[in-house]
Amino acid sequence: MVRKPEDGGGEPRREAAPHPRRRPTIQDLARAAGISPSTASRALSGNGYVASEVRARVLAAAEQIGYVPDGNARALRNRTSRAVGVLISDIRNPFYANLAAGIEEQLRAAGYHVIVVNNGGQAEAEVEGARTFLAVRVSAAIVTPVSGRAVRMLMDDGVTVVQADRMVDGLTSDGVLVDNVQGSQEITSHLIDLGHTTIALLIDETDWTTGAGRLAGYRAALRAARLPMDPALVVPTRFQPDAARDAVNALLDRRPDVTALFAANNMLAEGAFQALQGRGLRLPDDLSLVAFDDVPWMSMVSPGITTVDQHTDDLGRTCAQLVIDRLSGSAPTLATVRYIEPSLVIRGSTAAPHGVRTHAAGAGSRPVTTAPSPG
Amino acid sequence: MVRKPEDGGGEPRREAAPHPRRRPTIQDLARAAGISPSTASRALSGNGYVASEVRARVLAAAEQIGYVPDGNARALRNRTSRAVGVLISDIRNPFYANLAAGIEEQLRAAGYHVIVVNNGGQAEAEVEGARTFLAVRVSAAIVTPVSGRAVRMLMDDGVTVVQADRMVDGLTSDGVLVDNVQGSQEITSHLIDLGHTTIALLIDETDWTTGAGRLAGYRAALRAARLPMDPALVVPTRFQPDAARDAVNALLDRRPDVTALFAANNMLAEGAFQALQGRGLRLPDDLSLVAFDDVPWMSMVSPGITTVDQHTDDLGRTCAQLVIDRLSGSAPTLATVRYIEPSLVIRGSTAAPHGVRTHAAGAGSRPVTTAPSPG
DNA sequence: GATCACTGTGGTAACGATGCCACATCCGAT
DNA sequence: ATCGGATGTGGCATCGTTACCACAGTGATC
Numbered sequence: 001m002v003r004k005p006e007d008g009g010g011e012p013r014r015e016a017a018p019h020p021r022r023r024p025t026i027q028d029l030a031r032a033a034g035i036s037p038s039t040a041s042r043a044l045s046g047n048g049y050v051a052s053e054v055r056a057r058v059l060a061a062a063e064q065i066g067y068v069p070d071g072n073a074r075a076l077r078n079r080t081s082r083a084v085g086v087l088i089s090d091i092r093n094p095f096y097a098n099l100a101a102g103i104e105e106q107l108r109a110a111g112y113h114v115i116v117v118n119n120g121g122q123a124e125a126e127v128e129g130a131r132t133f134l135a136v137r138v139s140a141a142i143v144t145p146v147s148g149r150a151v152r153m154l155m156d157d158g159v160t161v162v163q164a165d166r167m168v169d170g171l172t173s174d175g176v177l178v179d180n181v182q183g184s185q186e187i188t189s190h191l192i193d194l195g196h197t198t199i200a201l202l203i204d205e206t207d208w209t210t211g212a213g214r215l216a217g218y219r220a221a222l223r224a225a226r227l228p229m230d231p232a233l234v235v236p237t238r239f240q241p242d243a244a245r246d247a248v249n250a251l252l253d254r255r256p257d258v259t260a261l262f263a264a265n266n267m268l269a270e271g272a273f274q275a276l277q278g279r280g281l282r283l284p285d286d287l288s289l290v291a292f293d294d295v296p297w298m299s300m301v302s303p304g305i306t307t308v309d310q311h312t313d314d315l316g317r318t319c320a321q322l323v324i325d326r327l328s329g330s331a332p333t334l335a336t337v338r339y340i341e342p343s344l345v346i347r348g349s350t351a352a353p354h355g356v357r358t359h360a361a362g363a364g365s366r367p368v369t370t371a372p373s374p375g
Numbered sequence: 376m377v378r379k380p381e382d383g384g385g386e387p388r389r390e391a392a393p394h395p396r397r398r399p400t401i402q403d404l405a406r407a408a409g410i411s412p413s414t415a416s417r418a419l420s421g422n423g424y425v426a427s428e429v430r431a432r433v434l435a436a437a438e439q440i441g442y443v444p445d446g447n448a449r450a451l452r453n454r455t456s457r458a459v460g461v462l463i464s465d466i467r468n469p470f471y472a473n474l475a476a477g478i479e480e481q482l483r484a485a486g487y488h489v490i491v492v493n494n495g496g497q498a499e500a501e502v503e504g505a506r507t508f509l510a511v512r513v514s515a516a517i518v519t520p521v522s523g524r525a526v527r528m529l530m531d532d533g534v535t536v537v538q539a540d541r542m543v544d545g546l547t548s549d550g551v552l553v554d555n556v557q558g559s560q561e562i563t564s565h566l567i568d569l570g571h572t573t574i575a576l577l578i579d580e581t582d583w584t585t586g587a588g589r590l591a592g593y594r595a596a597l598r599a600a601r602l603p604m605d606p607a608l609v610v611p612t613r614f615q616p617d618a619a620r621d622a623v624n625a626l627l628d629r630r631p632d633v634t635a636l637f638a639a640n641n642m643l644a645e646g647a648f649q650a651l652q653g654r655g656l657r658l659p660d661d662l663s664l665v666a667f668d669d670v671p672w673m674s675m676v677s678p679g680i681t682t683v684d685q686h687t688d689d690l691g692r693t694c695a696q697l698v699i700d701r702l703s704g705s706a707p708t709l710a711t712v713r714y715i716e717p718s719l720v721i722r723g724s725t726a727a728p729h730g731v732r733t734h735a736a737g738a739g740s741r742p743v744t745t746a747p748s749p750g
Numbered sequence: 751g752a753t754c755a756c757t758g759t760g761g762t763a764a765c766g767a768t769g770c771c772a773c774a775t776c777c778g779a780t
Numbered sequence: 781a782t783c784g785g786a787t788g789t790g791g792c793a794t795c796g797t798t799a800c801c802a803c804a805g806t807g808a809t810c
Binding site for chain 2: 765766767768769
Binding site: 023068069070071072073075076081083090091092094097098100101104105108113114115116117118128131132134135136137157270273277296297300301302 | 483489491
């Protein structure tokens with residue numbers, strides 16, 4: 001029941017002290033090093049003059065007595081902390097989990113720590129989260145915005161904000177976006193190149209930059225191929241897999257001529273996949289399926305799902321780096337928006353529609369990964 | 376490119392102020408309400424006498440001027456904060472993501488916020504994370520321990536610690552564990568009931584409570600069925616899917632008589648699944664596959680994988696609740712360990728071995744969910 | 751020999767919230 | 781009339797850190 005090699009139970013255990021020993025302060029440190037608190041502070045921070053011999057003595061003493069600067073006192077005094085708020089919708093969704101992971105790693109390496117608030121897509125919870133960030137004086141916040149209110153609150157208080165994945169109109173913060181139009185156009189073109197002409201788009205919203213971009217890319221690809229744009233093929237649904245499943249079933253009942261289905265995100269893809277399985281349709285023979293946002297199950301099923309990989313880790317790391325640059329003053333003064341270029345991952349869920357020969361044309365000029373099914 | 380209904384761009388925008396307006400302090404609040412800071416403090420916190428008329432005035436003024444108490448000043452003064460540290464291994468792994476989500480939701484509802492540190496399974500990063508927690512004076516920490524050093528550091532400083540999923544020996548903190556022995560025994564018995572006698576266990580470690588418990592449960596099930604325990608069927612591997620895949624391939628080359636495979640966690644299951652796919656083996660006809668820890672892809676593939684569901688959300692929420700109880704002083708004084716009872720989820724990946732008839736016996740006395748394949 | 755720049759150190763006043771204590775009422779009881 | 785308790789309020793010190801300022805040396809320059 002033990003991690004034997006590491007539990008390090010060698011030292012005698014301290015008795016459960018009723019009052020745990022007071023943490024050493026910079027006063028204690030100064031006393032230990034035989035100097036004043038001011039000098040100790042300068043020695044640690046490197047601001048101002050300190051004789052190098054003294055600095056060494058202070059560092060040694062700090063190590064020796066186990067001095068850890070009090071983050072709260074610092075934050076109070078400096079009116080800013082090493083904390084960065086991360087406000088996302090649903091950490092259970094691999095997209096947000098990877099985003100958060102990328103952010104956390106990059107920020108931790110730069111000496112910041114993250115406070116994570118899950119808003120569940122609720123504007124109310126989002127505002128609550130922003131309030132928390134203000135209360136603890138985060139130096140910056142990274143937000144996948146829901147309503148814009150939270151972002152505005154933070155910006156109005158002078159907090160550095162980076163919007164991730166999507167941006168609210170009318171707010172000039174930094175942002176990191178995925179090139180949704182490009183990715184969507186590319187994967188739609190992939191279907192068209194295979195010979196599909198009746199391609200349905202399953203989508204939950206077109207008000208955010210994400211949904212709007214994906215819809216635009218889908219349209220652009222059809223237009224470029226001079227295919228008709230049939231509004232009935234743009235299938236609205238709610239964000240839940242169950243809703244998507246029902247929507248797909250309704251669509252296929254209504255339109256048996258659909259040969260390819262494009263799910264605008266991983267949740268919808270899940271529902272779509274379940275619907276197709278439930279109907280006993282075989283991929284890619286009976287229907288081709290593609291999805292925006294590559295998540296683990298898509299490479300586990302057989303055949304694997306052809307997707308647009310958003311490079312979510314990169315997205316997160318880029319957000320974090322933007323924050324770091326801003327806070328260190330090395331970012332340009334104007335608000336910056338960076339774009340992550342997504343890439344197409346071709347797997348087995350796409351093929352020429354039944355009885356149609358593939359075009360000779362390739363998938364376009366952009367990088368394409370061809371991934372085998374697992375194994 | 377906008378979330379139209381909510382962007383709320385109605386109010387005139389504040390000019391980008393060179394010095395963002397100073398945040399109102401309790402002094403400002405006191406002035407606005409025509410009383411002293413002390414009284415304002417009492418009005419807000421409810422400690423001590425305040426005339427109800429005055430309290431109302433203070434609350435109104437707070438609302439009006441947008442007063443938000445400074446968390447750092449509070450933390451400095453009170454020597455503790457509303458922050459709880461969450462120290463986990465890999466938020467990209469759905470197990471940890473769900474754990475973190477459960478924790479965050481429960482704590483947020485109780486007015487705490489979480490600082491998340493991903494240690495990547497590295498003892499060094501874990502200690503670094505603990506140092507961060509100490510620096511910001513978290514009031515408690517929830518840790519999936521790697522080495523025990525971090526937990527010890529925190530406890531030595533008087534921080535309330537809850538160990539999650541596994542516990543380090545020799546440290547008497549609270550903990551929330553999954554009943555690994557029970558879950559493992561149950562799923563192994565399920566295979567035995569189906570008629571399997573040559574069941575391999577793929578496992579990465581047996582030093583932590585998790586691995587040790589799962590191995591013990593596997594053994595107990597074999598013993599209960601009076602089946603021989605063949606040490607060569609306990610297959611060690613590293614924690615990565617790739618390593619697990621190689622290990623499974625090597626096993627099946629060596630032991631073609633294996634009819635069922637039990638992967639001790641979701642990462643190993645991923646590798647195992649890939650290996651089976653790569654070999655063109657059909658589930659459950661050629662081999663039965665089961666896994667400890669139910670993650671999304673396991674219900675997406677066909678057939679679905681039979682698993683032990685650890686109720687990870689519950690695990691997280693229970694940890695959080697333990698923290699809340701401890702901090703509010705309502706937990707028992709002694710260290711408490713709570714157990715989460717896992718449950719068996721039977722899907723299509725398990726069946727009688729080729730040419731064997733199923734026992735009449737049921738799966739045992741514990742609750743069992745039978746989940747259909749998706750659709 | 752006075753002035754100046756530079757190096758190096760310590761004292762002190764904040765940062766914002768809070769809880770103790772002193773003080774001021776007002777009421778009923780002695 | 782005095783006391784004591786209950787109710788209500790404000791002053792002040794404090795949490796730990798840091799930036800500003802004053803000041804003390806030292807050496808170089810006029």
